[in-house]
Amino acid sequence: MNALTLWFHKTGSPPTAYRLAGRIMPWCYGLGLVLGLVALYGGLVLAPRDYQQGDAYRIIFIHVPCAWMSLFAYFFMAANAFIALVWRIKLSEVLAMAAAPIGAAFTFITLVTGSIWGKPMWGTWWTWDARLTSELVLLFLYLGVIGLHAAIEDRRQAARAAGFLALIGIVNIPIVHFSVNWWNTLHQGSTVRLMGPSKIDASMIWPLLLMALATHVWFFGSVLARTRIGLLELDGGKDWVRAIALDDDKEAHA
Amino acid sequence: MRSGSTAAACAALVRRDLTLVWRRRGDAANPILFALIVVALFPLALGPEPEQLRRIAAGVVFVAILLAGLLALDTLFRSDYEDGSLEQLVLSPHPLSLLLACKIAVHWFTTALPLIIVSPLLGELLHLAEPLRGLLPLALLLATPLLSLLGAVCVALTVGMYRSGMLLALLVLPLYVPVLIFGAGACNAAQAGLPFAAPLLWLGAALVLALVLAPLACAAALRISLS
Amino acid sequence: MNDFLAMGGYGAYVWSAYAVFFVVLALEALAPRATRRRVLADLRGRLKRRDARNEASA
Structure with missing residues (x-):
């Protein structure tokens, strides 16, 4: 076994991964919070008013990063599910399932903020716009993965089945996007371009990118937090988990 | 023990x-x-004006048949799982994907084909437009095998569960969305006088792809849920 | 300050969107904490039951 695979197996072992995740997690959360606040200041205060949409466009600073995250989280989940199914690495199973609820949360935020943004711009809370519809299907895909994972008793089998579903979904996403676009051209009338290829000012673009960075870092913090729990559940009977459980009890009573 | 040929097993x-x-x-x-019940509900809910019903006829028939197929999906592996013959199938020396393809084909033949045969009647109930009378069954003929194949993969993932109805719908519907869009879309395009060959060709291409890949995926999913 | 809160007349929309963003992400960050407590309590319960069984059989 060469040094790389040795390192991989060592960090992939649940107790080591648990400790490592615990050390990195607070930094991710902290950095995400700081970057996010700076981006918010830039977006809400420093960025100038849009000449077409007025101040309503400021929803973009959360809507678009969350939309990016909803896809990124799905790719992250599917990539880990692939690794888990092919090489049967436990840590990847846990990582994939940790990403699902976070991705669903970002998808939900995208839908709700998109609909809130649509009200003043389109005059309606919901239009069957191609991107909104795709995002809705994406939310269903997430909910399917989470539901399947929750419905199966055995944790490893649950992760493998839900991971398989995530892989089917990754094939489905571009097909849905393509079909919804075609469908939208068939039913002309509800297509409203929210953002054309218009030039966006630099003072608007940096808070957007910074917010995207912040949500990515935050995502990894949350993935690590959920991974730690997944590892505890997976290794329920082992000694290292027992030690953590008893320590936790002492802290609670101290 | 000698096992017979794969063709004989199928x-x-x-x-x-x-x-x-x-x-x-x-x-x-x-x-x-x-x-039939689902289709009959629409005139009751929307009123009997033929013009209005004609506009939505193809879409309603499509959705009704999709939902009927969704309800029928549960029976695909249910009894085989309960009497243990599904595990026999997994353990057999023949390629599991091929055996599953046979099962899916029989299931499609006995649940979806009758629906396609009655689809002109369903269309008539909703005053389906004249030019769609041939097109709707054709679109269904391309779409329903695809629905059965995609559904089978999801059923295989939920096979051991007692109450899988709602979950199955949640797993299956996102996969059904493109099929519904192209199938019903072809009918709507024809009704609007637009060319409708492209969505049908897309359905055909997807069907060919699914015929090859879905049984393999179904076998993999079944191995996961029976492990 | 009032100008800032009004957001050029779009205040209700902008601030409710931001509120959704913060509330959902806060819940999303707090959820693992609650789950962790539940999982560990579960584990302790299982350990206790196992110890009790071992003592009874000893």
């Missing part, structure tokens, strides 16, 4: 599944009845 499986369906032939009418 033939035996098809014969067995057909016999089982024949013994419970009363149940075979259920999807048709369900689709």
Whole structure:
């Protein structure tokens, strides 16, 4: 076994991964919070008013990063599910399932903020716009993965089945996007371009990118937090988990 | 122990599944009845004006048949799982994907094909436009095998569960969205006088792809849920 | 300050969107904490039951 695979197996072992995740997690959360606040200041205060949409466009600073995250989280989940199914690495199973609820949360935020943004711009809370519809299907895909994972008793089998579903979904996403676009051209009338290829000012673009960075870092913090729990559940009977459980009890009573 | 040829195994499986369906032939009418009820609800909800019904006819028939197929999906592996023959299938020396393809084919033949046959009647109930009378069954002929194949993969993932109805719908519907869009879209395009060959060709291409890949995916999913 | 809160007349939309963003992400960050407590309590319960069984059989 060469040094790389040795390192991989060592960090992939649940107790080591648990400790490592615990050390990195607070930094991710902290950095995400700081970057996010700076981006918010830039977006809400420093960025100038849009000449077409007025101040309503400021929803973009959360809507678009969350939309990016909803896809990124799905790719992250599917990539880990692939690794888990092919090489049967436990840590990847846990990582994939940790990403699902976070991705669903970002998808939900995208839908709700998109609909809130649509009200003043389109005059309606919901239009069957191609991107909104795709995002809705994406939310269903997430909910399917989470539901399947929750419905199966055995944790490893649950992760493998839900991971398989995530892989089917990754094939489905571009097909849905393509079909919804075609469908939208068939039913002309509800297509409203929210953002054309218009030039966006630099003072608007940096808070957007910074917010995207912040949500990515935050995502990894949350993935690590959920991974730690997944590892505890997976290794329920082992000694290292027992030690953590008893320590936790002492802290609670101290 | 010597095992027979794969072709013989597939033939035996098809014969067995057909016999089982024949013994419970009363149940075979259920999807048709369900689709008929769903279609009958629309005039009751929207009013009987033929113009209005004609506009939505193709889409409603498509959705009704999709939902009927969704209800019928549960029976694909249910009884085989309960009497243990599904595990026999997984353990057999023949390629599991091929055996599953046979099972899915029989299932499609006994649940979806009758629906396609009654689809002109369903269309007539909603005053389906004249030019769509041939196109709707054709679109269904391309779409329903695709629905069965995609559905089978999801059923295989939920096979061991007691109450999988709602979960199954949640897993299956996102996969059904493109099929519905192209199938019903072809009818709507024809009704609007637009060219409708492209969505049908897309459905055909997807069907060919699914015919090859879905049984493999179904076998992999079944191995996961029975492990 | 009032100008800032009004957001050029779009205040209700902008601030409710931001509120959704913060509330959902806060819940999303707090959820693992609650789950962790539940999982560990579960584990302790299982350990206790096992110890009790071992003592009874000893």
